[in-house]
Amino acid sequence: DCLDVYAMTAMMKNSCCGLKGYGSTGCLASTDLVCPIDTSTTPPSAFWPLSKYMSEPACQERLFEWNLTDARYDCSSLFEVCGHIPCAGVNKELIRSHTIRTDCKIEMYAIDCCHFLLAVFLHAICVNLICTLVFNGLRHIQWRRVCPSGIKLRTRLRENGELAKGFELEDRSDRIDKAIRRFELVGKLQIGAGVVLFMGYTISTLTLVVKNSKRS
Numbered sequence: 001d002c003l004d005v006y007a008m009t010a011m012m013k014n015s016c017c018g019l020k021g022y023g024s025t026g027c028l029a030s031t032d033l034v035c036p037i038d039t040s041t042t043p044p045s046a047f048w049p050l051s052k053y054m055s056e057p058a059c060q061e062r063l064f065e066w067n068l069t070d071a072r073y074d075c076s077s078l079f080e081v082c083g084h085i086p087c088a089g090v091n092k093e094l095i096r097s098h099t100i101r102t103d104c105k106i107e108m109y110a111i112d113c114c115h116f117l118l119a120v121f122l123h124a125i126c127v128n129l130i131c132t133l134v135f136n137g138l139r140h141i142q143w144r145r146v147c148p149s150g151i152k153l154r155t156r157l158r159e160n161g162e163l164a165k166g167f168e169l170e171d172r173s174d175r176i177d178k179a180i181r182r183f184e185l186v187g188k189l190q191i192g193a194g195v196v197l198f199m200g201y202t203i204s205t206l207t208l209v210v211k212n213s214k215r216s
Contacts, residue, residue, distance in 0.1 A: 009051040012036070016046040119208075126201045133194035140187025153179065 016035035017027035036047045139146055153176060155163060165175070 005051050005054055009049045012047070012049050019046040021046060021048060123205075126197065130194050130198050130201065133190045133197070137187040137189070137191030137194060140190065141184055143183070 011033055012035070013022055014027065015033035016022045018024045019035060037044050038047050143151065156165065157163060163172075165171075
């Protein structure tokens with residue numbers, strides 16, 4: 001559909017006028033066209049008109065609709081058509097380059113699989129650590145809502161059952177207040193660590209996504 005067969009056939013007839021396969025009548029007096037010569041034949045001769053090549057049954061078939069079944073085919077007729085074309089043999093260098101390229105792709109695929117598994121493992125650890133820190137931090141800060149009935153404190157006693165520390169009510173209250181503040185401070189630190197880790201995790205993930213998108 002992309003070739004003007006009639007116009008190209010007329011051009012070849014004018015350029016090859018008088019040669020074997022072409023008539024000598026109706027030739028133009030002068031033309032700038034050069035007749036294409038097939039140097040693979042002995043002796044070299046002009047190519048056939050394009051319309052003759054295009055009229056071959058093989059050129060009328062749609063290549064993408066070919067469906068060869070598994071069978072043995074007789075290719076002896078090809079020797080008559082292609083026997084005059086010299087064969088340089090197997091391109092070992094091309095096969096070697098394709099083999100090396102295939103091996104490299106397999107190695108890169110294996111490395112990518114290892115990277116993927118390692119990334120999944122690291123992501124799971126980071127997400128679990130972030131969730132654990134934030135959850136424990138919120139539990140430490142919001143302990144009054146989690147345990148509205150109160151909390152349990154452990155203290156040291158002497159052999160006779162008396163308190164080792166905090167004999168006075170004021171001293172005991174002060175010690176309990178310090179313990180509660182220390183408990184809440186640990187919760188704030190856990191939440192801060194979880195937020196910082198989450199930010200680092202998000203930035204690193206976005207950086208990897210951008211790099212991979214640019215690479216692809």
